[in-house]
Amino acid sequence: MLRVGVLVSGGGTNLQAVLNAIDSGEIKNAEVKVVISNNKSAYALERARNHGIDALCISPKEFENRTQFHNELLLKIDEYRLDLIVLAGFLVTIPEAMIQKYRNRIINIHPSLIPSFCGTGYFGLKVHEAALARGVKITGATVHYVDEGTDTGPILLQKAVEVKEGDTPEELQKRVMEEAEWVILPQAIALIAKEQEEKA
Numbered sequence: 001m002l003r004v005g006v007l008v009s010g011g012g013t014n015l016q017a018v019l020n021a022i023d024s025g026e027i028k029n030a031e032v033k034v035v036i037s038n039n040k041s042a043y044a045l046e047r048a049r050n051h052g053i054d055a056l057c058i059s060p061k062e063f064e065n066r067t068q069f070h071n072e073l074l075l076k077i078d079e080y081r082l083d084l085i086v087l088a089g090f091l092v093t094i095p096e097a098m099i100q101k102y103r104n105r106i107i108n109i110h111p112s113l114i115p116s117f118c119g120t121g122y123f124g125l126k127v128h129e130a131a132l133a134r135g136v137k138i139t140g141a142t143v144h145y146v147d148e149g150t151d152t153g154p155i156l157l158q159k160a161v162e163v164k165e166g167d168t169p170e171e172l173q174k175r176v177m178e179e180a181e182w183v184i185l186p187q188a189i190a191l192i193a194k195e196q197e198e199k200a
């Protein structure tokens with residue numbers, strides 16, 4: 001059984017897509033053991049609690065410095081003995097020690113077709129604003145492994161989404177979530193769980 005931890009900062013619709021896929025059997029041999037947010041009012045925590053999953057808030061604001069926050073985050077992650085860490089709208093930089101320790105075991109969902117509209121400063125609605133400003137006709141989402149850079153790790157899955165005439169950033173964000181993110185994030189976890197099962 002793949003032990004999964006999901007890191008979130010906001011609404012948690014991607015988390016919900018993963019929980020639904022586990023419930024429906026689309027993802028087999030995986031279990032979400034913990035959901036961690038940097039923000040205590042993130043609705044994602046509520047979604048986890050509603051599912052009977054441990055929901056923790058580890059906020060940088062509660063620590064004297066970044067190192068202490070990073071240490072606590074890594075301590076908790078280690079405590080749950082996770083096989084896979086999923087960044088599902090987690091808007092905090094991942095400590096380098098965690099990237100090294102969990103290499104090839106951290107994935108991130110990004111709301112564009114990497115290498116477009118990614119890297120520092122591209123998160124949430126800003127990604128869709130940039131895509132519309134550039135006038136692209138196709139955008140999408142990417143699931144990639146996390147390395148030391150921002151959105152630079154190996155790509156696991158991508159899915160394209162059409163940009164429609166007159167789209168607002170919010171409309172485009174919604175279409176990218178519905179047609180791409182909520183599809184490929186569960187698919188990626190299903191793939192990784194299957195791989196682990198085949199190795200066992």
Ligand code: GAR
Pocket residue numbers: 008009010011012013014015044088089090109110111122123124127177181
């Ligand atoms: C998602 O669109 C995700 O791709 C994005 O934040 C949103 C979180 O929504 N992540 C990034 O922009 C990371 N660079 P959710 O909380 O409803 O899943």
